[in-house]
Amino acid sequence: MLLDFALPAHDRKLIPEGRLSGPMPWVIAIMLFLTLLVAAIGLSLVDAVQKGGADLAQRATLQIIEPDPVARATQKVEISRMLRNVAGISKVEPVPEGEVRNLLKPWLGNDVIDSDIPVPALIDIRFKNAPDQATLTSLKKRLKTIAPKIRLDSHSSWMAPFFQLMSSLIYLAVAIFILLLIATSAVVILAVRSTLNTHRTTIEIMHMMGGTDLQAARLFQRRVALDALLGGSAGFGAAAAVILALGGRIAAVEPGLLAGATLPVYGWVALATIPLAVTGLAMLMARWTVVSALKKML
Amino acid sequence: MQSVVEFDNVGLRYGTGAETLTDLSFTLYPGSFYFLTGASGAGKTSLLKLLYLAHRPSRGSIRMFGHDAITLPRDRLPGFRRRIGVVFQDFRLVQHLSTFDNIALPLRIAGIQEKDLINPVTEMLDWIGLTERADARPATLSGGEQQRVAIARAVIGRPEMLVADEPTGNVDPEMARRLLQLFEALNRLGTTVIVATHDIHLLQEIDGAQMMRLDKGRLSDPTGSLRHPPRPLVLRN
Structure with missing residues (x-):
């Protein structure tokens, strides 16, 4: 499918590619900005829970x-x-x-x-x-032979509600992330349908001359891919700026529960792949939309 | 001899309306030249649409290039369409492409390399007298110039069958004669040519051309203008 991106210059002219002139790159930029923020929050929470949870459990x-x-x-x-x-x-x-x-x-x-x-x-x-409950009970029993009035608290037990809240927030972030991806796909489908209607005559002419559905689909794929890449880059830039600024604010907070809530390196790598993945998804949706629509033509 | 097109008892209706074409049965042979005539609304354009596979008939059977065109799987249609050149009545040029790119379109769709299409397109531009307008967009061309571009686009790929709907309707008599010469030259190379026209003078221009006349969606017998047919036009009941 990536090869479909590299169309010869003359083929590209068949469906005009009006860069940034239409709403599509901007809509994708906004959708990706929100998607990346949600992904960053989710990844930071996962990292904080993993680090803090392991530490506290011990x-x-x-x-x-x-x-x-x-x-x-x-x-x-x-x-x-x-x-x-x-x-x-x-x-x-x-x-x-x-x-x-x-x-x-x-x-x-x-x-x-x-x-x-x-x-x-x-x-x-x-x-x-991390000790289990039986280990703690046994230890407590031994300690009571030295000091009868003691209380032994595992940190994981009193932090459990907090980590349950963190887990719920992670699930919420995943749900919002998926919803945003679905919304982005819907935007791509609507944009492709609109472009298809605008260029229906050109596509019909191509068909009458023996053009295949995939030849037409490639034109739309390329156009959508460029829009998604442009929008994705803008969305990533804006999201990265916000994440860095927020990271700075969080770092300024006293060490504590928020200290672990920073975006790890693997999180940045994951975020960087999202615009590329969305571009791939957009190309796939464009191909599917065009081929489905053209099947209704003879 | 294998036919190019065989219609057998073909009927066409749009939606639930009356039949636009009724009981068409005929055979077209390779290398023949046909004029399709008839009054406005007689069904000429509808018949041409069946010939260039833009529609499937409501009934009857159509064989094209030795294959059943009605049951032809959709993914095989492009291959058949590349064997057919079409001149649309309304030209159907791609408005945002230049004259050169419009003419080159069928070759590019067929996957011809860029270096291999420059010469034929340039020659075609020269033949239709539009070399100077190679970079012009259709909107800046006159009706006659657009029609010449449409014809050039239809014949550039040397199709096995050429279907032209009123191809000389917007050009002066001299250009009409030149375009018919182009069709005739193509026909001599083996292309079956079907030209729908109102212009009875055109019928005199091509030696050996045959005439098909449509009357209210039915194909009538050839008139006396049919001369020196290279092969008989077979009309069946």
Whole structure:
């Protein structure tokens, strides 16, 4: 089909190719701009979920909720020592009490947090592999022999609703992406039908002289391909500018949940292939539309 | 001898109307020259449309170049159409193409290389006296010039059969004579020529031409103007 794009110059003259004079390249540019933005959002979310999900699934936080500060400090040391000897745990990081108090300040206020109010001792745990529920239960049981008042939270459990929301947004992005592709195809079909009607006489003349349906279809394919390429390039340029600008804004946000939501390199490669894929799709739709329409002629 | 065209009891109606052509049965032979005459509305253009495969008949059978033209699969039609040259009554030139490109169109459709079509098209332009207008668009040509371009386009591919609908209607007598000479030359090379015309003077121009007369969609017997037929026009009931 790509060979059909390279028509001899004289054949190209049969259906005039009015570059950028018609609405088709502009409509395709707008459709592709929206398609690429949706694709970029979807790809960024996928990357964020993959990176963040894998990271969070390996993490857990242990809280020692012992009101006696001396006992709490002793338990923290003992538990940290014990955890470092547990197979399957790659890192044990006791959080300094000052840092815990700083974390709580925005919620409890300076006055309260600076008083003698007890705050739980925190230990961050990183597993070599994401632990299952049975592993966590077994570990918790062992830890309770040292500190009876503990709470072990897997990060993946409290982040689950967030990742479920992310997954829903990814599905939504895929659905919008498909709808936009369908709309782009519909635009191509309408444009080809309109062009076919405009040049019906030329096509009839070609037919009467022994021109085949595919010869006529190639002319439309080339015209549509050029429109799609022009529109696709414009749409890609605009979308890339928006994605880069948004990426800059996201990077300026404090590291956190949004930190992973940037478009990865493979995402850019995927985005770059979309205008080409849309051009191929447009050519295919043009061929199908023209051949279907011409079959109604003798 | 194998016929070029055989009509057997052919009828044509458009939609649910009355038959435009009724019970046509005749045979056309290779290398023959036929004039098709008849009053306006007699069905000349409809018969020509059947001959250049623009329509299928409502009934009857048509054989063309030894094949059943009615059951011919659609994908084989282009191959048959390339063997037929057509001069349309309304010229049907491609308005955005130059005179040169319009004449070259059948050769390009047939896949002739660009280097191989320049000479024949240039010669044809010279023959019809439009060398100076090679780059002109049809809209800038007079009616007569457009008609010459249409004829040149129809004959450039040396078709086995040439079908012309009033080909000299818009040209002066001298040009009409020259164009008929072109048809005659083509006919001498073996092309079967069918010319629909109102102009009874044309019938005198071609030795050996035969006449088919349509009257209200029916083919009547040849008139006395049929002279020296190279082969008999076979009219069956």
